[in-house]
Amino acid sequence: MGSHHIFIAKDKKLGMHVLIRIQAVDELGSAYPPINPDTFNELLMARDAKSLVLAARNLGPMYISEDDLANRTYLPSRLQQGIERGIDLVPSNLDGLLSECFFDPYANPAEVDGMGYKEVGRTAKKAARELIDEFDFVNAGNLSYLDSQFRAVIEPLHDWIFARNLLSIVLRIGGLYRTGADPKTILETARFRKVEPASLKERFNMGSATCYAIPIAFNPFYRTGNLLVNDVTFDAQKIWPLYNSLTDIKKSFTQAVIDHHLKGDGNEFVKFLTSVEAAQADGRFDNRKNHPEENKWWYLVVSSNIDGKSIDDQMQIANRMLQAVDGRLFQPRIAYSGVKMAEIAPEQKPRNMLEAMWLLVRNHPDHYLLTCKRCMRTVLSGTQGGERSFCSNSCRATWSKEHPSR
Structure with missing residues (x-):
């Protein structure tokens, strides 16, 4: 359509x-x-x-x-x-558009303290x-x-960027696992950053457990306009309705912190965070310009503390995240179909494009998840012609030039 x-x-x-x-x-x-x-x-x-x-x-x-x-x-x-x-x-x-279009959920973590990343796909x-x-x-x-x-x-536009990045992040794990990635470290292979929150819990309100974090979108607190007004009037339903439909806001009376988690019972371990500092207006654009680059991103954060238990196995954490996301995006209702031998069947009616795309992901018998060996983008690849390792001919050619001995 x-x-x-x-x-x-x-x-x-x-x-x-x-x-x-x-x-x-x-x-x-x-x-x-x-x-x-x-x-x-x-x-x-x-x-x-x-x-x-x-x-x-x-x-x-x-x-x-x-x-x-x-x-x-x-x-x-x-x-x-x-x-x-x-x-x-x-x-x-132009400058605002470039800031909003964050396409780097597959970037490499920077070798610095905090939650910074090396951006590898800066919007052209x-x-x-x-x-x-x-x-x-x-x-x-x-x-x-x-x-x-x-x-x-x-x-x-922010909804489309969020949908693209959420799908890319979640599906990449499946593509990597298919090619034999070590399940013990698969979240880090998928470019999540392992974060020990002792030094960051005050800035990101992650709690006491080890977390895995990855940037998922531009932080709308840094959108153009009056900074004080941006903070006071932040309304996710207007700015980010798709995201708003998937998340619950955890009220905090002790900190001005943006701490949202995925809707659903038991889904509090899947959070969407930005720093406390980023959500506090100081009234001066120059001051906020000097904030760390990591403040300008919105993060998907998965805690290792699930249902009160600390989990070390990254594949187990990834599976729980997949099940939580699936529970929000795939909610079939039972209906009478009128088809013989299948009179009672799921009535699957996606409410938005993200749910429609997730329905495709869940039911793709003639396609498989392919995470590109070079750029880390994940796509649905057809089964004809055997297994592939690259998303495009250009990635295959570039990888060959970078690895001539192979």
Whole structure:
């Protein structure tokens, strides 16, 4: 269910970028068709702003139910003319776009104290400029001819980046295990950083147990705008609705700490954290500019303390994380199907694109998880032609040049 057109703009009120998707009226509110593995791979392979937006266009809308689309759907011409209340779309900002597009969950941990990483896939400025030049909403032309049969749907770009990175991080573990990675250290092989929280617990509120952390998204506290307002008015439902639907917020009266965990009983060991320092406004942009780079990221953190027990086996921790994520993304209901010999069957109706993609991941009999030997990106690879080790011919060629003796 691809989109007819897609544009990008900056939401001045939120201080971050959004996608404006032009979708046929009769497609809104309908069920998701099966996701094409090749289109799914386009998203996982994206490593710059332009390729991400094109993948999002080809996949289709992130939200499709009437409830999720409330206050997100507009007549294209009214939105374009700025008539709609509460919406203030302005031209895209290159520096802001580059900051928001964090595509490095497979980066190598830096050899320093703390939770820093060496970034290896910095979003290309050239691709971001091309995206703005070709797809900025202010250059869309007159869209009034679409009003009768189409609607403009607004989606936070941050949701798509989060979906891409969450899938990449979780599925990479399966791809590595398939190729024989040591289960005792598989989280570290997948580029999680093993963190002993003694020196970091005050900054990241990780608790007393050993954790495994990996950056998953740009920290929206560093979005453009007034820093004090950014902190006080942080609203995950507006800025990051997909993420907001997956997490619970743990209230803290002793610290101004952002400590969210995956929804569901027993899922508190899967956290989404940013530093205490990053969430405290000092009112001066220069001061926050001097914060450590690690403050500008939002982290997926998995504790080794599960159900009150300390676990050393990393594969066991990874499996529990997989089960927790699966419990949030795959919730089939039982229904009468009308099919002989299978009268009672799961009624699987994804509520958003992330759930639709997860349904593909769970049911791919003719595909397997492939984590690239060179770039660490994970894709669904077809079974024809034997097992593969690389996500693309370019990665195969580059790896061969880097390892001539092999």
